[in-house]
Amino acid sequence: MFRLVAADLRRNALGALAIVLIVAFAAALGVAVTLQERALRLGSARAAAAFPVVVGAAGSETQLMLSAVFLQPAPLGLVPGKVLSSLAADPRVAWAAPVGFGDFVEDYPIVGTTQALIDGLGGLRGGQGFTRLDQAVVGAAVQLRTGDRFHPLHGQASSGGHMHGETTYEVVGRLAPTGTPWDRAVLVPIEAVWRTHGMEAHAGEEHAGEEHADDPHAGDAHVEETHTEAAVAGAGPAADPHAGVDAARVTAAGAPGVPAIVVKPRSIADAYKLRQEWRTDTTLALFPAEVLTRLYATLGDARRVLSAVAMGAQALVAAAILLVILLHVGQRRRQIGALRAFGAPRLAVFAVVWMEGFALLGLGLLAGVGLGYGAALAIAARLQAQSGVALPVLFTADDLTPLLLLAGATAVLATIPALLAYRQSPAAALRG
Amino acid sequence: MPALTVEELEVRFPGLETPALAIPRLGIAAGARIGLTGPSGSGKTTLLNLITGLERAGTGRILWDGTDVARLSEGRRDRWRAANVGLVMQDFHLFDGLSARDNVLLPLRLARFALPAGAGEEADRLLARVGIERRGQKVETLSRGQKQRVAVARALIARPGILVADEPTASLDAEAGAVVAALLIELAAEAGATLIVASHDPRLLERLDRVVRLEAGRVRPAEG
Incomplete structure (x- = not known):
């Protein structure tokens, strides 16, 4: 048969x-x-897993999540520096790291952050973390080699950005692969981002009324305005591009604002409390995983x-x-x-x-x-x-x-x- | 080696006043070799279909050794035919893509899960008997005469008591037709089967015991 x-x-x-x-x-x-x-x-x-809680300025939850987790370029409001400083000091927080973006090298987004996020993303596969403002750590999929130098480009090359010729980074390390958009990111010290944009935005201007990022004892009147740019002035032109990275300066109460802060709480209960606490008139706290779930429920149709x-x-x-x-x-x-x-x-x-x-x-x-x-x-x-x-x-x-x-x-x-x-x-x- | 008795057989087609086939009585002795002839449309194929159970008779009896084929259900007619009738058709009806040997064995293969013991040898013997040497050859590559000889071997594989052929030589040239005609008669005798052949081929008909002539569905007095 x-x-x-x-x-x-x-x-x-x-x-x-x-x-x-x-x-x-x-x-x-x-x-x-x-x-x-x-x-x-x-x-x-999975991409969202490394980002338990994200805190940003009041606005769209989805946009904050897409920008912080998926590095989607978008103009975000800034959260004042004191938010990061109080999060960093919070005993319920294991670590909190700023995420500042807006610049690119080739089509890779440059993200200003701190060592805490590098560790949170899974650490380095090669090289070392950045210890100076002119150093960078690249994601696993970035086509740059250790020792390469580059100028950041404001905006994407493909959409006609302009070069920050005065700033140069040197690649010193590479992240372990994460399987997230962060594999295509170039991580630099957040202070360097501040510095780059401070110089650019305020070249030749007086900075008398502004606080300096490297002055932790500056006044308490510093309130960041909402900018459409990723990072903002604050670090004065005096900051040395070769200066060392100083974690204390980033979490100082008077530090410049950032578009988003990634927070790793110590426990799930802490996560809920933190989210509750930072949902205020001016700030937004969210669980990226939850926002994603909501997004998928919408896209389910x-x-x-x-x-x-x-x-x-x-x-x-x-x-x-x-x-x-x-x-x-x-x-x-x-x-x-x-x-x-x-x-x-x-x-x-x-x-x-x-x-x-x-x-x-x-x-x-x-x-x-x-x-x-x-x-x-x-x-x-x-x-x-x-x-x-x-x-x-x-x-x-x-x-x-x-x-x-x-x-x-x-x-x-x-x-x-x-x-x-x-x-x-x-x-x-x-x-x- | 069953004998056939047909009684009061009548087949009507819708829209026709006279019956297409009307046979009050026809007897065929066990082991007889009978020819069936007559013009096209005289009812030869209809009669063969009825006596082999391919079609069901509306009225009348078709008794093969007491089994009334006209009364059997379709499934039982299939089983009865598989066990008792070997068929040889004008158009061979071999299955392309299979070898000569597989074609001979196909009815047995389809009827049960495993071939009965000795079936393979029997197929080889029959193929040798009909003069097919390359048993593994695909049937579509055989000549028409060879195909009909394979069909004859297939008709005999289940050792039927009845061998029925419908125009077995009509699509063959004279030489091949003569070979097939001889094989049918010889093999029916060797198997002890009752042979019924519908044909126009005088050289085939003259070698049979008796010829029944059908005209417009009625049996005419036999000649010869």
């Missing part, structure tokens, strides 16, 4: 191949949508639409395949009927046609799962190269149910031509 099925499929090898391919593409569409959506969800959730489109495509393909199989069986009526005339039981005729249909569709289904997996991997790799977010493409036990359902539907679909062959009169078949 298997030999007969194999012989028949071989005889129609091209047609069979076409059917398998069509089924495979349809199945691949659905599989790829499912896998890719999951990969995006898992990948972004889009995913359902995509799934429906994929399912619709599959239904269309199923109908087309059915037509092809019916035509095929129609052509083979004589042969199939003849089998009965020569002594094959009806059930055997049914089984032969069913197996042939199921083999074709099942093979297509399997190939489709493979193809969809491959497509999802390829898309994920592409997206990862662009965004740095590692997208884990993987099957879960939940996938088994729809796949089994699909296999079941295939089995049912294959019974249609099989039933037709079963009902075929052998006498009519012999007449042709």
